[in-house]
Amino acid sequence: MSSPRRFIAGAVCPRCALQDKIVSYRDAAGGQVRECISCGFRDVMTEAGPVEEVKTRVNQPRPGEPTLSHEDEVQIVNVIDPNPGAKRRDH
Numbered sequence: 845m846s847s848p849r850r851f852i853a854g855a856v857c858p859r860c861a862l863q864d865k866i867v868s869y870r871d872a873a874g875g876q877v878r879e880c881i882s883c884g885f886r887d888v889m890t891e892a893g894p895v896e897e898v899k900t901r902v903n904q905p906r907p908g909e910p911t912l913s914h915e916d917e918v919q920i921v922n923v924i925d926p927n928p929g930a931k932r933r934d935h
Contacts, residue, residue: 849879850867852868853902856898856899856900856904858896859883861894862883863878863901869880871888
């Protein structure tokens with residue numbers, strides 16, 4: 845029995861490059877399927893998982909934003925209260 849089709853928010857189709865057109869579901873054989881409702885692209889994922897990560901607006905850099913690699917240096921930022929003696933009002 846197949847499962848209901850659900851949209852993958854932010855997913856970009858590997859074929860037509862349209863965003864928010866990919867649905868995911870399990871077919872009758874139990875395989876996980878992703879399919880584009882716009883161009884008909886269809887990919888059945890194996891038990892090992894997808895070959896390529898689905899591109900979303902979350903895991904892609906913004907235009908003009910530099911991409912980070914695992915070798916980039918991470919810097920810790922400390923936030924210092926500019927007025928430590930003032931009473932704090934929480935709303």
